[in-house]
Amino acid sequence: MCALGCQPDGFGFPLVIRACAMKGGVTLCKIVHCHVLQMGYGNNLHVSNELLGMYGKIGLMDIACQLFDRMPVRTHVSWNTMVSGFAGNFDCDRAFWMFSRMENEGLEPNSVTWTSLLSSFARCGFEDK
Incomplete structure (x- = not known):
């Protein structure tokens, strides 16, 4: 998407995050999380909920807890x-x-x-x- 000049948004990121969770690669999941933060979607409720689910699926509940505790809503x-x-x-x-x-x-x-x-x-x- 990014290579074609199309930036993910609050609707696209959850789909990408869900796909990463299904793939199960820790490195890939963390990279996508970094992109979420860099692009300003860290406080987006739907994106954050998908990140929680992603970290749960790959067994990183400590990271999910940190993210959950920082969620404003x-x-x-x-x-x-x-x-x-x-x-x-x-x-x-x-x-x-x-x-x-x-x-x-x-x-x-x-x-x-x-x-x-x-x-x-x-x-x-x-x-x-």
Whole structure:
């Protein structure tokens, strides 16, 4: 895109980020994140949510947490992406921590949040909890 003079925007970047997450290369994902920041889309909600999902898919939840904590605006999608990221990485303690943090910050968990949390506990072998 860039070679042809077409710059990604708040609609194009999420698609590129999702493709990078599917490819799974850490280096490629970090390069795209750098482009996001350089082009001024670091505070774009949709772009940030895709970055959270990308880092979750490649197992870099510490980077996802840093990004999440710097987000000026968070929606249910942001929170659910974090809970789901921890669930996908078999970290049910941090999935529950994020769930609790969501409630403590005044946002009501929705059905996606609950499903992600339950999935986390099931993946970790804690069906009884």
